[in-house]
Amino acid sequence: MTIPEPDSRTPAMPSPEAALATAGAPGTAAGTLTALAGHPDGRVRSLVARHPNTPAEVLGTLAAAFPREVLENPGLPLMRLARPGLLGLFPAEGVTALLALPEAPAWVLDGAARHEDFGVRAALAARPGLGAERVQQLAADASWQVREAVARRPDLPEAWVRQLAGDDDYDVRKAVAARPDLPADVLRTLVTDAHGFVRAAVARRLDLPLDCLLTLATDDDPDVLATLARRVDLPRSVRGWLAANEHPSVRAAALQAWTVPPEVLARAQHDAEDEVRAALARRPDAPPELLVRLASDESEGVRRAVLERTDLPEAAVLALARAPEGDIRLHVASAEGLSGAVLDVLLEDPDTAVRTLLAVRPDLGPERLARLATDPEAEVRRAVAYAEAPGDAVLAALAADPHAGVRRAAARHPALSPTLLPALAADPDEGVRLAVAGRSDLPQELRERLRADPDPSVRAEVGEPSGEAGQASATAQDERAF
Numbered sequence: 001m002t003i004p005e006p007d008s009r010t011p012a013m014p015s016p017e018a019a020l021a022t023a024g025a026p027g028t029a030a031g032t033l034t035a036l037a038g039h040p041d042g043r044v045r046s047l048v049a050r051h052p053n054t055p056a057e058v059l060g061t062l063a064a065a066f067p068r069e070v071l072e073n074p075g076l077p078l079m080r081l082a083r084p085g086l087l088g089l090f091p092a093e094g095v096t097a098l099l100a101l102p103e104a105p106a107w108v109l110d111g112a113a114r115h116e117d118f119g120v121r122a123a124l125a126a127r128p129g130l131g132a133e134r135v136q137q138l139a140a141d142a143s144w145q146v147r148e149a150v151a152r153r154p155d156l157p158e159a160w161v162r163q164l165a166g167d168d169d170y171d172v173r174k175a176v177a178a179r180p181d182l183p184a185d186v187l188r189t190l191v192t193d194a195h196g197f198v199r200a201a202v203a204r205r206l207d208l209p210l211d212c213l214l215t216l217a218t219d220d221d222p223d224v225l226a227t228l229a230r231r232v233d234l235p236r237s238v239r240g241w242l243a244a245n246e247h248p249s250v251r252a253a254a255l256q257a258w259t260v261p262p263e264v265l266a267r268a269q270h271d272a273e274d275e276v277r278a279a280l281a282r283r284p285d286a287p288p289e290l291l292v293r294l295a296s297d298e299s300e301g302v303r304r305a306v307l308e309r310t311d312l313p314e315a316a317v318l319a320l321a322r323a324p325e326g327d328i329r330l331h332v333a334s335a336e337g338l339s340g341a342v343l344d345v346l347l348e349d350p351d352t353a354v355r356t357l358l359a360v361r362p363d364l365g366p367e368r369l370a371r372l373a374t375d376p377e378a379e380v381r382r383a384v385a386y387a388e389a390p391g392d393a394v395l396a397a398l399a400a401d402p403h404a405g406v407r408r409a410a411a412r413h414p415a416l417s418p419t420l421l422p423a424l425a426a427d428p429d430e431g432v433r434l435a436v437a438g439r440s441d442l443p444q445e446l447r448e449r450l451r452a453d454p455d456p457s458v459r460a461e462v463g464e465p466s467g468e469a470g471q472a473s474a475t476a477q478d479e480r481a482f
Contacts, residue, residue, distance in 0.1 A: 023047035063094030087111025118143035125149035226253035248273035274299035295319035359383035385409035411435035
């Protein structure tokens with residue numbers, strides 16, 4: 001049952017204090033409790049979950065959040081007598097919450113075993129301490145999700161392990177293949193399973209016998225071979241075979257092992273598949289000269305793999321700063337600790353966004369800021385005006401910029417020289433004058449001028465005069481008006 005949310009057409013919810021009193025009163029009617037089950041206060045809903053007059057459907061809805069309160073409800077025994085299949089009325093999430101309680105009684109387990117939702121039965125199948133009869137029943141469930149949950153039970157008897165190892169569903173067999181207590185003969189059967197996912201699960205086993213490993217090395221499924229290639233205990237012949245496999249995913253996986261022969265690493269540098277070269281770029285032991293070479297790789301995927309690293313030599317960073325992809329260069333421009341050489345390359349970047357990002361870097365320095373202050377794009381020049389310390393000369397140039405947006409930004413800079421304010425206060429652009437009017441360090445003379453500005457927003461920004469001086473100024477303006 002879904003409890004409707006209150007809307008404008010239904011009465012407003014009572015206050016928490018009133019709702020608590022009503023939900024805790026012994027004689028509260030079922031309809032009232034149903035309404036209170038949707039109260040925003042969790043304490044109210046908890047009391048509803050414990051109230052014996054709460055309808056069964058409402059209890060099922062509340063069980064997900066208040067499973068213990070529902071089980072402790074004194075009216076629950078009578079509800080079970082009246083409705084033998086009571087738990088079937090509860091939503092799946094409510095029954096699952098009840099099953100999660102260590103003290104869940106047997107009737108809850110029985111109801112969960114009969115519940116139509118396979119998720120409930122799977123949750124039951126994963127519950128510790130189930131009796132053998134119940135586990136056997138779940139091992140034959142029609143849903144593979146339930147049988148898979150049984151196959152993962154650590155206390156599963158060997159007879160049922162063998163039974164589930166021959167299950168029709170590969171997910172169940174895959175769960176069996178991952179069991180640490182798998183009998184040797186069952187393991188060898190699963191090595192030749194019809195589904196690659198099962199064989200890949202076997203290939204992950206730390207205790208894989210050598211004969212099984214050699215069998216899997218002849219598999220025709222790339223996923224199985226790639227899983228095997230990541231192992232660190234491969235014979236040299238098998239590693240060499242997988243490192244030269246026709247599938248690039250297998251060759252790439254072979255580079256992910258902890259130790260890789262030098263000849264394999266050398267061959268991977270010239271592999272025709274970018275997936276393999278990208279895997280090489282991710283190796284923590286990749287030498288600096290290799291990273292420099294891969295940073296200029298023809299493949300975007302390889303360059304992005306290099307970009308993931310935090311230990312790049314300067315030459316590799318320089319190469320990435322010249323990458324064809326704008327987002328790669330933007331990523332470099334936002335990195336910390338860039339050398340002057342890299343910054344100089346990025347200053348000439350064709351992408352406006354890269355140069356704009358550079359302008360607000362605190363380590364750019366006055367000379368490079370001065371270069372960006374003459375950038376052909378107004379967006380870049382405006383960003384310079386937001387730099388923390390662009391310098392007097394740069395601010396003066398920005399305050400005289402032909403683009404109004406740049407002058408507006410310059411007019412707000414806290415380090416702007418006072419000598420530049422008069423010209424900006426008389427700027428033809430009202431936005432520039434507005435920026436000047438909002439400055440806290442504005443001289444009184446300029447304040448008076450801007451109070452007579454033709455734009456009402458500027459006049460409002462500079463504010464009205466205050467005190468006797470303000471009144472005298474206002475009087476003088478009135479006299480001049482006559």
